[in-house]
Amino acid sequence: MESKKIAADRAVGSVKSGMVVGLGTGSTAYWAIQAIGARVKTGLNIQAVATSEKSEALARELDIPIVPFSDIDSIDITIDGADEVDTDLNAIKGGGGALLREKIVAAASRELIIIADESKLVQRLGAFPLPVEVVPFGIELTMKKLAALLACPLNLRQTEDKLFLTDNRNYIVDCHLGAIEDAVQLNQALNMIPGVVENGLFIHMAAKVIVGFNDGTVRELTNT
Numbered sequence: 001m002e003s004k005k006i007a008a009d010r011a012v013g014s015v016k017s018g019m020v021v022g023l024g025t026g027s028t029a030y031w032a033i034q035a036i037g038a039r040v041k042t043g044l045n046i047q048a049v050a051t052s053e054k055s056e057a058l059a060r061e062l063d064i065p066i067v068p069f070s071d072i073d074s075i076d077i078t079i080d081g082a083d084e085v086d087t088d089l090n091a092i093k094g095g096g097g098a099l100l101r102e103k104i105v106a107a108a109s110r111e112l113i114i115i116a117d118e119s120k121l122v123q124r125l126g127a128f129p130l131p132v133e134v135v136p137f138g139i140e141l142t143m144k145k146l147a148a149l150l151a152c153p154l155n156l157r158q159t160e161d162k163l164f165l166t167d168n169r170n171y172i173v174d175c176h177l178g179a180i181e182d183a184v185q186l187n188q189a190l191n192m193i194p195g196v197v198e199n200g201l202f203i204h205m206a207a208k209v210i211v212g213f214n215d216g217t218v219r220e221l222t223n224t
């Protein structure tokens with residue numbers, strides 16, 4: 001918990017009054033939303049958009065002003081977690097099932113800051129099963145296409161005895177790929193399959209990764 005929180009607290013230092021802020025999803029983003037909420041109470045004046053119903057509900061509890069997308073032109077900064085991050089700042093996201101909204105918000109953001117504890121740092125993406133969001137219609141056909149492309153074990157995500165549903169009422173297929181050779185090509189190939197809405201590869205999207213370590217230190221990784 002502490003390593004997630006220190007990364008989140010460092011990232012929230014970049015949030016300034018007047019900004020439109022994207023709020024991420026997950027247990028690390030939770031700490032960023034808490035830190036933003038604390039600053040709002042002491043005068044930080046921002047507008048926010050959320051990447052999930054859960055994060056929006058938390059933001060509202062903390063009196064962070066949530067605005068509709070129709071009210072904003074772009075997003076200044078988004079702070080979000082990740083399931084894996086490599087040394088080129090590419091990431092796998094979607095462990096919490098919010099990858100579609102997270103990618104839409106990240107793509108509209110001037111700056112995406114990924115926050116993570118040290119366990120998320122990898123040399124190569126793919127040990128974490130890649131989440132792919134698919135529409136329920138024709139799921140069997142879409143899974144056959146995924147199996148043909150990926151040739152790896154696929155799991156249609158379940159919670160308890162039910163299929164997991166995203167905030168967009170879609171399913172998640174977790175793809176147990178192992179080390180990904182060419183993430184750019186894979187990202188494109190997955191999104192070409194009809195029925196696939198989006199996948200959890202965030203390639204060349206993050207401007208910065210802030211990592212919290214178990215010894216209490218924080219490191220910022222950038223590509224520049």
Ligand SMILES: O=C(CO)[C@H](O)[C@H](O)COP(=O)(O)O
Pocket residue numbers: 024025026027028029080081082083092093094095096097098099102
């Ligand atoms: O992509 C996400 C949700 O869809 C999360 O950011 C990712 O799963 C990391 O979560 P956590 O901070 O709880 O480890």
